[in-house]
Amino acid sequence: MLRKEYDHIILLAHGSPDPLWKEPFETLHHRVAELYGEANTSLAYMELTTPSLEDVVEKLNADVTSVAVLPLFLAVGRHLRTDVPAQIEALQSEKLNIVLLPPVGEDNAVKKAMESVIAGYLGKE
Amino acid sequence: MLRKEYDHIILLAHGSPDPLWKEPFETLHHRVAELYGEANTSLAYMELTTPSLEDVVEKLNADVTSVAVLPLFLAVGRHLRTDVPAQIEALQSEKLNIVLLPPVGEDNAVKKAMESVIAGYLGKE
Numbered sequence: 622m623l624r625k626e627y628d629h630i631i632l633l634a635h636g637s638p639d640p641l642w643k644e645p646f647e648t649l650h651h652r653v654a655e656l657y658g659e660a661n662t663s664l665a666y667m668e669l670t671t672p673s674l675e676d677v678v679e680k681l682n683a684d685v686t687s688v689a690v691l692p693l694f695l696a697v698g699r700h701l702r703t704d705v706p707a708q709i710e711a712l713q714s715e716k717l718n719i720v721l722l723p724p725v726g727e728d729n730a731v732k733k734a735m736e737s738v739i740a741g742y743l744g745k746e
Numbered sequence: 747m748l749r750k751e752y753d754h755i756i757l758l759a760h761g762s763p764d765p766l767w768k769e770p771f772e773t774l775h776h777r778v779a780e781l782y783g784e785a786n787t788s789l790a791y792m793e794l795t796t797p798s799l800e801d802v803v804e805k806l807n808a809d810v811t812s813v814a815v816l817p818l819f820l821a822v823g824r825h826l827r828t829d830v831p832a833q834i835e836a837l838q839s840e841k842l843n844i845v846l847l848p849p850v851g852e853d854n855a856v857k858k859a860m861e862s863v864i865a866g867y868l869g870k871e
Contacts, residue, residue, distance in 0.1 A: 626869035634820075642823035645852060652857075653864045661868055689867055693820060693860070695759075695851075698767035722867065725860050726820075727770060732777075734859035735818070735850050739778045742814055742847065743786055744751035 627689040627720075629661055631677055633705065634693040636666030643670065646693055665690075667700060667708075674705075678712045678719070688719045695726030752814040752845075754786055756802055758830065759818040761791030768795065771818055790815075792825060792833075799830075803837045803844070813844045820851030 632653075634646040643666075650664035665677040674690070681688065690709060692701055701724060709719050725731055740746045757778075759771040768791075775789035790802040799815070806813065815834060817826055826849060834844050850856055865871045 624866050624869075627867055630864055630867050632864070637821075637823050639823050641827075642821045645821045645857075649857065649860060653861055656861065657865055657868050657870045662864065691864065691867065695818060695820065696762075696767045696770045698762050698764050702766075725863055728859070728863045730859040730862050731856060732770075732774065734853070734855040735774060736778055736781065737855050738850055738853045739755055739757070739787065739816065740782060741749050742752055742755050742816065743782050744749075745782050 628685045628687045629663070629681060629689075631674065631688060631690045632662060632664045632693050633674060633690050634664070634666050635700070636669040638669055649693070667705060674708050675712065678717070681717070686717060688717060689722050690719060691722045692724040694724040697724060697727070750814075753810045753812045754788070754806060754814075756799065756813060756815045757787060757789045757818050758799060758815050759789070759791050760825070761794040763794055774818070792830060799833050800837065803842070806842070811842060813842060814847050815844060816847045817849040819849040822849060822852070 632646065632650055637643065646664060650662060653662050660682060663677040665672050665674045667674070678688070690705070692705065694701060706721060709721055713719055737746065757771065757775055762768065771789060775787060778787050785807060788802040790797050790799045792799070803813070815830070817830065819826060831846060834846055838844055862871065
């Protein structure tokens with residue numbers, strides 16, 4: 622798939638006060654930071670815990686100009702239609718362009734992987 | 747990966763009153779029903795919309811004895827540690843064994859797919 626590339630990807634999870642809930646998102650973030658560079662990805666939470674999107678944007682390196690927010694969500698609801706676009710709009714500046722990507726769950730690679738997990742449990746692969 | 751196989755998989759999404767939020771879960775369910783058999787999978791919602799887990803279990807064919815509930819969640823929080831296990835416990839019977847699987851987001855295939863999506867946006871693949 623041909624994709625636009627970005628200087629920096631912010632992984633945005635919903636957020637929960639529960640440290641156990643946060644763990645898989647932190648693990649994913651550590652993994653991609655290790656694979657693709659510490660400076661190229663951040664993890665933020667929309668609500669209920671920190672760091673927020675605002676916290677993360679404030680700490681970006683000065684040479685970052687093109688940022689994409691990748692929601693670690695399976696579906697688009699009110700949060701991704703309304704709340705997050707408003708947060709992003711408030712963070713845009715002349716120096717920093719921020720775009721909101723479709724949620725990771727709507728990517729074909731993830732949809733195919735979910736199908737394969739289901740197939741495996743039904744003994745179909 | 748060696749997995750136990752089940753007669754029937756219930757895909758369990760969180761639930762929302764928002765039909766747009768529900769759409770990708772319905773699409774995934776239709777897709778796997780088409781691929782692996784209408785009788786082998788159902789879609790249920792934990793809260794805020796229907797069908798519920800109870801609704802779906804009630805409609806299972808009489809020959810189904812071994813059911814797995816696959817949470818379409820990315821992480822385990824209170825819902826999957828407490829609420830859903832209690833719902834499942836109440837639905838167990840001598841004729842029907844129901845197990846709760848780890849959430850789809852914690853499966854290696856899905857984790858790898860999420861990593862590849864991030865890599866793609868960073869121009870690393």
